[in-house]
Amino acid sequence: MKTHKSGIIFVISAPSGTGKTTICEGLLKTLDDLKMSVSHTTRKPRTGEKTGVDYHFVDEQTFHKMIENDEFVEWAEVYGNFYGTSKRAINDILNSGHDVLLDIDIQGAKNIKRIYPESVLIFILPPSIYELEQRLINRKEDREIIRKRLSKTVEEISQYELYDYVVINDNLEKAIKEILSIITAERLKTAKINKDFINNLIMEGKNGEKRKNT
Numbered sequence: 035m036k037t038h039k040s041g042i043i044f045v046i047s048a049p050s051g052t053g054k055t056t057i058c059e060g061l062l063k064t065l066d067d068l069k070m071s072v073s074h075t076t077r078k079p080r081t082g083e084k085t086g087v088d089y090h091f092v093d094e095q096t097f098h099k100m101i102e103n104d105e106f107v108e109w110a111e112v113y114g115n116f117y118g119t120s121k122r123a124i125n126d127i128l129n130s131g132h133d134v135l136l137d138i139d140i141q142g143a144k145n146i147k148r149i150y151p152e153s154v155l156i157f158i159l160p161p162s163i164y165e166l167e168q169r170l171i172n173r174k175e176d177r178e179i180i181r182k183r184l185s186k187t188v189e190e191i192s193q194y195e196l197y198d199y200v201v202i203n204d205n206l207e208k209a210i211k212e213i214l215s216i217i218t219a220e221r222l223k224t225a226k227i228n229k230d231f232i233n234n235l236i237m238e239g240k241n242g243e244k245r246k247n248t
């Protein structure tokens with residue numbers, strides 16, 4: 035019998051260049067009962083990205099049709115492209131008895147918390163803005179894009195209190211370990227215990243006592 039209930043939604047947000055993608059990959063490799071929700075986006079695929087794996091890449095018309103049909107739990111415009119979490123992406127994972135991992139921006143995180151108050155929001159931050167700038171420069175991002183991203187980052191960091199946890203990525207392995215600890219602790223919360231398991235333990239104990247007395 036399962037000792038704990040599944041179905042927790044973990045949301046990870048991070049300013050771009052903070053190492054979020056690598057961290058999410060690390061989590062998924064370690065925990066096979068945690069599944070990533072694949073979002074829809076109107077952004078063009080980057081080299082190596084596959085539709086259905088990294089994102090469902092769609093055109094704006096398809097995206098807006100999905101909004102009209104109420105197919106999204108949340109959606110947002112990020113840097114001029116649309117991104118959305120479909121109800122289906124989340125429900126398929128929940129129905130298969132797994133926990134969900136969402137890699138979404140701060141607007142999406144806010145909406146997920148409103149719709150699923152028990153979801154767990156984790157914010158990953160760089161050790162310093164200077165370090166973040168260096169990472170973006172190393173990624174060969176355009177100067178203007180870097181400037182825009184850094185200014186958005188500062189605005190996002192000031193909203194850190196929306197999140198349940200803040201993890202600083204000054205060391206990738208340490209950051210992954212810390213998030214794994216958060217996931218473990220959340221899964222072991224009293225509210226997440228399977229009541230049938232507890233009732234069974236109690237019954238077993240009572241039956242044992244009866245056996246001893248007869």
Ligand code: 5GP
Binds near residue numbers: 074117
């Ligand atoms: P990228 O284009 O670099 O993959 O993602 C850009 C931003 O969009 C990231 O901050 C990412 O977390 C966010 N994002 C990706 N999917 C979703 C989604 O479904 N909803 C929201 N609100 N943001 C998303």
